[in-house]
Amino acid sequence: MMRIFLFLATNMAILVIASITLKLLGVDRFTGQNYGSLLVFCAVFGFAGSIISLLLSKWMAKMGTRTQVITQPQTRHEQWLLQTVEQLSREAGIKMPEVGIFPDHAANAFATGWNRNDALVAVSQGLLERFSPDEVRAVLAHEIGHVANGDMVTLALIQGVVNTFVMFFARIFGNFVDKAILKNEDGHGPGFWIATLFAEVVLGILASIIVMWFSRRREFRADEAGAQLAGTAAMIGALQRLKAEQGLPVHMPDSLTAFGINSAKKSGFAQLFMTHPPLDDRIEALRQRSR
Template structure:
């Protein structure tokens, strides 16, 4: 329930801010007496598409802490926390990164990395993962998350999300305008968008949004292969990461909030794999195995 409330509140706050920005810039006035102003519509779409994506990225670390109940380790309270902090520190130094915040949270096996930049990042690991994996396997998972930060995956995926969001907003409203114009042909008295525009935009936002999700998730799956390769490099061998993935194959990964779900452990079978942010574990293991040949 807490996650749902946070998600709703965050989205409402983002939409409020973006609504104010588009009003102040005049980007929301893309309907004119002469028809559709494509320049203003593109500005509106870019503000909504990139603005929403980057605001979510900017708030990602804070929202992740709130929604998972993650506790940042300021001063290690036991040997496990000391080991966790030092492991992240070692991999960060090898990757040439500033020290990320390190957090631990109660839950089923999972881990994630998030943050707006390489210098403002967070690595969080669940108690379930620490309890069920060997130290070497857990190290490999941590190395994988640090590799995400080193690769700049959070910003890259945000840029991709911003681009596809912009196209969704733009194309949905162009199609809506064309459909509405067709339905109201010969009607010279009405002005502004009609019901045909509104219904079409809603439908197109949903359909184009689904197609956009497939594109974004494809890019997300490619970054997982890169992070696995980065973990193998940090560990000095692919074997620990392969062992960790095999271990994960026999576990039920813990659910993560939507804003960090692409950074954690997950996977969906069958055609739903198109909407998965992670490739099947078998493919990831095969990709790592090919590095040993």
Template sequence: MKRILLFIMTNILVMAMVSIILNVFNVQPYLTSSGLNTQSLLIFCLIWGSVGSFISLMMSKFMAKRAMGVEIVDGNPQFSELVSTVHHLAKKAGLTKMPEVGVYQSPEINAFATGPSRNNSLVAVSTGLLNRMNKDEVEGVLAHEIAHVANGDMITMALVQGVVNAFVMFFSRLVAFAIDNAMRDENGRGGLGMFARMGVTIVLDIVFGIAAAPLVAWFSRWREFRADAGGAQLAGRHKMVAALQGLQRTIDVVDPELDAGNDNFAALKISSPKSIAFLFSTHPPLEKRISALQQGNF
């Protein structure tokens, strides 16, 4: 129920913001009596694709806390060492405002960083990670997450996803219009009809979205290598390697209840299980990440 309410709230905000922006910029309908206005279509798709992505970014901390059950532990003496380590690494990375530090209940060995900006971020770790990793490994994981924050990876990911969303929408509507046109006779009669055209557009959105997913996944994998390099600079290469080796030993330990339905947070975490479809994986294989760090290939 919590996830459904978050989904509904996000979509209401997206629709409201899109409506306001379309009115402010006086964007005209892209389907007119004289045909398809590609300029209006492109602006429409850019607004829809970007606004949805950035509203998700702005709500990312709130959604992560609710969906993952993150408890903020700043000021909690039980987690004082965790908080002080995050703050130390954040200052070393040049952050002027310290991230919130949170813990979520899960046997999985993982952590993630999220938030709309460098000065408004959250670093959260699982109880499984705290219980099964030693001090150096934990510091390496935290350094990786702080590197994500310092690099502005949440913002760049939103930008990439927004642009991809826009072009997926643009080409699906362009192709749907072409199919509709091809089915009309010389007098302009026939065609798909409104509901069939909507159905074709939705199918094309899905097909083009799947086709574009490897591009977003590639960017996500690239930023993981960059965050590993940043983590090595902050905590030391040996601690970053130790953290990845620790994850490698425990990668198959997951919490099915928390993992199900939380795919939106997969790209935010430090690792993910091996995927058969590597092109769609948000994380490179741990062995490649370890090798890159050991060889200094970053």
């Protein structure tokens, strides 16, 4: 319920800002038949949310997970962590990202940032405490793979496209209900806004399935990159350890679960909304690759 409320509140806030912007640009006076102006209208605030989220992703990640960035290593483990990320980054051909640790007993890690040369890679305290050095290195290689593949930007662009068409078709539906069914000829009446918001919720849920499918594809690619950087056996071993600990709760914020290496296991219809494929599928994909 809270997620739907935030979706609607954010959508309305962006709508107000976009309406003012488009009025200044002179493209705010669209009708149900002026699909070009309507598409521009939807694209402006459809991409606005995803781009803003991308630009703020590092800050949001640090605040949401209470990640402490390592600037001056205080322990031998922190020194090893920095050296390992630096080596993996060099091999992947990207700039050294910021490295941090977040206080979570569950084994997890994530990478985020608005481009491949300005990223953040962080691991949980639990992962560092219980995983072997080779397994931690494989997890870090997986996250470096996300950065090198530009997955953060790709996912933001996909989300922007999806947002645009959700809002586009929702407004066509709202205009149809307002004009054809309610016979309102005086601007946009209450029927337009109610029908539009209803359509956005329904289409938004369906669109999330598409975005989550792309997210799961990303994980296979990042696993392959991790196997290339750290070795296939090490990557499989790390995923097997994650599977063994899958019963532990995952404390990643909803906005960051797509960037973590591990997420809560789901079943049935909920699998369509998983950001990550089942660990068994990821392990089998790596085994097939090694053959």
